[in-house]
Amino acid sequence: MKKLIGLFCILCWSLVLIAQKAVPxxxxxxxxxxxxxxxxxxxxxxxxxxxxxxxxxxxxxxxxxxxxxxxxxxxxxxxxxxxxxxxxxxxxxxxxxxxxxxxxxxxxxxxxxxxxxxxxxxxxxxxxxxxxxxxxxxxxxxxxxxxxxxxxxxxxxxxxxxxxxxxxxxxxxxxxxxxxxxxxxxxxxxxxxxxxxxxxxxxxxxxxxxxxxxxxxxxxxxxxxxxxxxxxxxxxxxxxxxxxxxxxxxxxxxxxxxxxxxxxxxxxxxxxxxxxSPRMLFNRNTTLADTVTVCSLLEFHIKGPVVNIPADSACFSLNVKAGIGEQKWAGYYLGKGNYVVRYAPKQAETISYTITSSIPGFTELAGQFVVDNSWPGKERKTDYKLxxxxxxxxxxxxxxxxxxxxxxxxxxxxxxxxxxxxxxxxxxx
Known part of the structure; x- marks a missing residue:
């Protein structure tokens, strides 16, 4: 009888353990x-x-x-x-x-x-x-x-x-x-x-x-x-x-x-x-012949005046015009006349932009590009490896x-x- 009671207790304890494992x-x-x-x-x-x-x-x-x-x-x-x-x-x-x-x-x-x-x-x-x-x-x-x-x-x-x-x-x-x-x-x-x-x-x-x-x-x-x-x-x-x-x-x-x-x-x-993870680099104005991937990271690299400001200072802007109106994104100085700004398009559309700065000698840029709706899209050499x-x-x-x-x-x-x-x-x- 004691053996049966012991087996019953073991069985009940096993069921409790199983139940506990099933509870998230x-x-x-x-x-x-x-x-x-x-x-x-x-x-x-x-x-x-x-x-x-x-x-x-x-x-x-x-x-x-x-x-x-x-x-x-x-x-x-x-x-x-x-x-x-x-x-x-x-x-x-x-x-x-x-x-x-x-x-x-x-x-x-x-x-x-x-x-x-x-x-x-x-x-x-x-x-x-x-x-x-x-x-x-x-x-x-x-x-x-x-x-x-x-x-x-x-x-x-x-x-x-x-x-x-x-x-x-x-x-x-x-x-x-x-x-x-x-x-x-x-x-x-x-x-x-x-x-x-x-x-x-x-x-x-x-x-x-x-x-x-x-x-x-x-x-x-x-x-x-x-x-x-x-x-x-x-x-x-x-x-x-x-x-x-x-x-x-x-x-x-x-x-x-x-x-x-x-x-x-x-x-x-x-x-x-x-x-x-898609990453596309441009060191020129883009046109409607350029198609980028939705939600990818775009980097616009620009040569401009050499100025005496700290590296990674926000000093120019990417002005994006799309269906949502216009938004401005800060661009940064990397030193030695090198400037860069990142942008991530959120939906398929055609985007126009200008790049402007109050820095003397900084040439205003303008361009367009097309955003497609396929994420993450084809692999490129510049992409981040995951x-x-x-x-x-x-x-x-x-x-x-x-x-x-x-x-x-x-x-x-x-x-x-x-x-x-x-x-x-x-x-x-």
């Missing part, structure tokens, strides 16, 4: 966001994060505005809303972090884009990335980047050893424009990094093509958020309540299945490896959402995602 471990995450900058979708994504924060071990919330005027205060304001709604959330689930615990891990990162070198000075945010990455843990630190890469690049520069302890999911695309220099620093110096570069798949989350009314991002607010707590009230302030949340796929990726396998089907997309753990949007034709590469890998799950979120909104009513 809370991932360690750190979010770098440009919240408070030019695009309020970060506020929307932050609300989504806070409502699901019981699913993560959150180690950092960093304000990293490569462009715009976002600060740590924008994070604190969102946490204040969460604090008001937390009692209702805790009635339905355990494990939500305390507001004070979240406030303690809010850090200020770099404000403004890095110079041509890609790195400058250590910030509170970049230092915190290093601190978190160096913690003893059997898990990696997942760095979810919702904006520019400036603080991540600085952290890697200051502490190259952390490359072995972090995994990155970056919402790229337009964000690559704002942090072209820090991106170049990372791919040139850390090609062995574990890195998901989501340049377009994330668009699938807010695409409205062929979606049923129940998950149409333009009416989701009225159906599920209106009257749902302080965060629901605040959500109306961003895009009138229309759901964009272009950064949320990075969170969704951590919530569904095994994040160590980018090729898997998941709420946050499915990705494939690629071994080269290691085996760099992943990006799938190029399968049947996974395009219109002209959005890989968009279907996220769009296909949106109903499931939004209906799951609707349950949490109901908790706040």
């Amino acid at each position: 471990v809370k991932p360690r995450i750190l979010i770098s966001t440009d919240i408070g900058g030019t695009d309020p979708d970060d506020n929307q994504s932050m609300i989504h994060f806070l409502m699901y924060s019981n699913l993560f071990n959150t180690e950092g919330l960093i304000s990293s505005p490569s462009y715009g005027h976002g600060t740590k205060q924008n994070l604190l304001e969102m946490i204040a809303l969460y604090e008001k709604d937390l009692p209702k959330l805790e009635k339905h689930a355990e494990g939500f972090p305390s507001p004070d615990a979240l406030r303690a891990i809010c850090k200020q990162g770099k404000q403004g884009a890095a110079p041509f070198a890609g790195v400058t000075k250590t910030t509170e945010g970049s230092s915190w990335i290093v601190t978190c990455a160096r913690k003893k843990s059997t898990q990696p630190l997942w760095v979810l980047v919702w904006g520019g890469l400036d603080d991540l690049a600085q952290a890697l520069h200051d502490a190259p050893d952390i490359r072995k302890h972090i995994k990155v999911y970056w919402i790229g695309g337009p964000n690559k424009k704002w942090s072209a220099n820090s991106y170049a620093y990372i791919v040139a110096n850390f090609p062995d990094l574990w890195f998901i570069e989501d340049n377009s798949s994330y668009y699938g989350f807010f695409s409205t093509k062929g979606m049923p009314d129940s998950v149409n991002t333009t009416n989701y607010y009225d159906q599920h958020m209106a009257g749902a707590g302080n965060m629901g009230k605040d959500f109306k302030n961003y895009y009138g309540g229309n759901v964009k949340m272009g950064d949320t796929p990075s969170l969704l990726y951590m919530m569904d299945g095994n994040p160590n396998d980018p090729a898997k089907e998941s709420w946050g997309g499915s990705f494939s490896t690629f071994n080269h 290691g085996p753990n760099w992943f990006t949007d799938r190029s399968d034709p049947d996974l395009y959402d219109g002209n959005i590469q890989g968009g279907i890998t996220i769009k296909k799950w949106r109903k499931e995602v939004l209906m799951d979120w609707a349950k949490r909104w109901a908790w706040l009513r």
